Amino acid sequence: MNEEPEVLIPFKKHVFVCNGTSCTANGSAAVKERFVKELRARGQMRKQKIEGDFMCTDCSSVGFCEIGPAVLVYPDGVWYAGVRPEDVPTIIDEHLNGGHPVERLARNRVPAPELMDDAQIDKPDTNKS
Numbered sequence: 001m002n003e004e005p006e007v008l009i010p011f012k013k014h015v016f017v018c019n020g021t022s023c024t025a026n027g028s029a030a031v032k033e034r035f036v037k038e039l040r041a042r043g044q045m046r047k048q049k050i051e052g053d054f055m056c057t058d059c060s061s062v063g064f065c066e067i068g069p070a071v072l073v074y075p076d077g078v079w080y081a082g083v084r085p086e087d088v089p090t091i092i093d094e095h096l097n098g099g100h101p102v103e104r105l106a107r108n109r110v111p112a113p114e115l116m117d118d119a120q121i122d123k124p125d126t127n128k129s
């Protein structure tokens, strides 16, 4: 029997903070700590069975090593670079809650497929023989 995983507590967005070697050397732990602190203070941090709008976890290197710390927000697929702890309230206010990415920090867009239009999605070429 193939059962779908069950999501008990849905959330709106997932923030990933890179904890790779270069980002760590450039202060990514303080960036993640600020996200957790700010989201908890606002009652918006989802963790295990605690309800909240946003989840924040570590991720490993995404290739922004020269310009880290890297922060990714999904399902929007906005990749931020050079994020400092003092940028975190702005990302929360403008992007997570306001729906508008912080353009001065955004360096790449890789949205989840369901948020992409048809022209952005690589589809198998069915015309090949």
Ligand code: FES
Pocket (backbone or CB within 6 Å): 018, 019, 020, 021, 022, 023, 024, 060, 061, 062, 063, 064, 065, 066, 068, 069, 070
């Ligand atoms: S170490 Fe963070 S992007 Fe490479």
